[in-house]
Amino acid sequence: MKRKVAFISEHASPLALIGGVDSGGQNVYVSRLASKLVQYGYEVDIFTRWDNADTGQVILMEPGVRIVHIKAGPKVILPKENIFVYMDEFASGMIHFIDSNKINYELIHAHFWMSGYVASLIKNILSIPFVITFHALGRIRRLYQGKDDGFPDERFSIEEQVAKDADIIIAECPQDMEDLVIHYMADTDKVRIVPCGFDKAEFFPIDKYQSKLKLGFNPSEFLILQLGRLVKRKGIDNVVLGLKELLKLKDDPVRLVIVGGESDDPDPSKTPEISRLMDLARNENVLSNVFFTGRKKREVLKHYYNAADVFVTTPWYEPFGITPLESMACGTPVIGSNVGGIKYSVEHGETGFLVPPNDPELLGKRLYDLSSDKGLMKRFCFNSVKRVNTLFTWDRVGKMVSEIYEEILGAQFSRFGKIQNSISEFWGNIGKSKTLKEKKLNQI
Template sequence: MTKRIAIISEHASPLGSFGGTDSGGQNVYVGQTAKQLAALGYQVDVFTRRDDAALPELMLWHNGIRIIHVPAGPPEPVPKEDLLPHMGSFGRYVLAFARRQQRQNEGYHLIHANFWMSALVASQVKQHLGIPFVVTFHALGKVRRRHQGQADRFPNERFAVEEQVVEIADGIVAECPQDRDDLIQLYGAKADKIHIVPCGVDLSEFWPVPKAQARATLGLSMQERVVLQLGRMVPRKGVDTVIEAIAMLAQQNLPTRLVVVGGESPLPDPEKTPEIGRLQALTAKLGLQDRVTFVGQRQREVLKYFYSAADLFVTTPWYEPFGITPLEAMACGTPVIGSNVGGIKFTVRDGETGYLVSPKAAGELCDRIAFLYRHPDVLNLFGRQALRHVTRQFTWPKVASALASIYESVLAKTAAPDVSVDTTEADLAQMEARFDAAILALRQSRRLLSGDILAVSRRLSQCFSRGGKVLVCGNGGSAADAQHFAAELVGRFQCQQRAGLPVMALTADTALLTAWANDVGYNDIFARQVSTFAQPEDVLVVISTSGRSRNLIEAVAAAKARNVHCIGLLGGSGGDLLTLVDEAICVPSPDPQRIQEVQILTLHLICEWIEDDLQRSDRPVQRSLASVPPAKAIETPRPTASVSASQSG
């Protein structure tokens, strides 16, 4: 049965331009998730406020998506801080529309609300029609007020609305670990209701353009150092910090051009975008008129040229719920220096894909930029690693698959039994629903993880061919999976003739585990063994449904200290382990049981591949490396002429 999803985004339409005061990451998030959900087979309607009289009430968009422009307030742009008085009429319209859909037997199965006012509407619809909803807040009022103080123009009613939504929502999507922590600490959200799903990047929209071509397109000199700042032009984005750092670079004999993209119009108009006026005044005060270029708003199809033309992308907001622009920059092979806040500290790997700096710290920012300009080999390495990092972990298909798993989990939990049917029939229907959830997890994993499984299988084959061994560990059910995996490879999986392969399950020595946990501490039980047994040619495999187990994190740290390659078999958002391991297979589901089911299949697929690989070799273990296809990161695809519609247990 095709499921119908209503996406509510009261102020951020997927049709909106990027870089304006109220246009940015949420517009992209809504558009991309809608496209990818439709590609997965959902019927999707997007409700957004009508802000232009020329817009039709209903229009068809990509993949059959319907965009409903809700007549609430004047048909013209209204600052989102002033939209709450119009949410009554917005909610009544959505409720009436949803009722008509029900009368036509095409009612919505679930609502995904984006932002707190959309969640207010979704909660009203749930109250009247019983439709469950999940919410992505994108920003939290209490966090915003903490950082902006009186500059925050949202009404105080926001706090009460958000608290109510947190209580009654059927699921909450946090975009990064900091977002999850804030929801729990500031709003008392139940941890089991929160699922971490990051934002993504469209690899058919952003890819590395050769620097010479990108700069020629934009009229930038190849002889200049170029730093890019791109996004909404509001004070909290901290563009003034970047300008101050540019002034410091000039004092260090490192003159650098700063290109600033964003605003309410294609020209840098201070009247339409007051923040540009403030920044231009600062530029003049610092004598940087010839070093800072404001270009105004630009369409998304040309942004890859800006990202690719820059040596560095810099974003230094005071706070940031997530931040999509660092992902876009990394997808173009450009290193990122960003504030050590919110989602940025989740997506930027400090010292690997760029650097994290304190907000409002121009001196610290200047030092990091200067270091990279003085060490171009590090700058180039960061660019390559940034591209590999974002293509592995942050793509919109992975985001949509994780969201779909959350939807199905919510629907399975909220489905009320039909009292009109026989109890056995109802029980069988619920059993079939559970099979459907497992099948969905398998289907999504096949689509998203096949390349990762192949890369890990090749990596393990390489390890054995070099005479190395594999150490594997996990907790609970994952401990059993670790021992299962070791038994299949030390013993035999399908191949009857091969020799045993050296795999150690660190969960198997119960005497050591209990003694060390009792005498020293449970957090070090795996790290102690890794430090004792691991050699540089070995591989450590950690298995976890949540990615947050401290003993696994310590095991990875111990392996890194011995230059041991680390692989994570994870689930959901991947947790803390996702950014620590060298390679990851992350099952796109929020449910531990679904994650474990896919993980067991994954381990079997790896065993099967390794045995096949050994059979293809003349010498099953001590073979030439030339016979093993190299493990490598997934390459960024070049887009075709038509742009395609673009993870706690």
């Protein structure tokens, strides 16, 4: 009999398209990990906020994995910075779903701090243990984004409490673990490092010449790829400026391809970051060398990775970053920021280069080094494929996470049985918490 696990991913649904402001690595992580856990004897329900009135509450994603939509605020897409006020409603709705369907989840795996908040409440009411993968930490985000960070200050104390309440904390890389210990006083005995992964059936080497032709690019161009969420902290302006530095050193044709956005076409009115980057490229006289594609479906991303000669990602900070793995899996080397998970996945001088997040001159030089040395390019390509297939497959990640689950479940006794707390009792209990009092539940 399969063991039942509840994922909570309040804003990042596996059904969302990748590349939008709030759609990125977490969506992929949740989807792929759930799929792999089925192979280890689990059934996974992924609880996410109901943001589309035309979508049913329960959707079968694949055998053994369901998406469960929970009403939390209006059934419309909202910026993730604005949805914490609905998390008590989310918790209540999740409790109601569990109760009415008589489901005994043995474990909850929360993704992101708001999901951790919900998991902590449910653990208090139903005694279900939980694992938390934060995916990003509020204090680190605030450190880099300052006033541009739209999350409430209470995020910090809630993350701290969630870290205490969790049975296990999954850090995605050594830097993530260090940040948890230093900034949140996390118990090192509860922290396990498990990286993100890539799907070998989804990303693999394809002939570069043919990939460029398929996408309509000139095979003779040196093609630089930037792919992912188009938000300021991703440092794409640094890539544009790095392109300018490269053009000072290189006479051959060069093109920077930027994939992502809020629409299938690169519409600046729908994706403000496209407008900002266009203005920058125009002011730096490199706009003719920059091509925006808009948002693309996952099944075509492998063609962009394979068409590229190099993938560049220079965010200010990055908790992990799945796109470098996908690029390396396609045999395309990565030049990335020497931060967070990127400095863990990219091996400097072997699979690519690590650079400071805001040094376009050095980035331009590294681009030139790679573009002018075929032997170096060949070595990076070979090493990239080898490294990710050894360390960063979803198969390996699924096995590591399943072992963590077994570690928790083996240590728990007498946790299950019928739900004895009604929804009204649930609200009575959470209404006692200091955090919820401060939020004035009667106004929600």
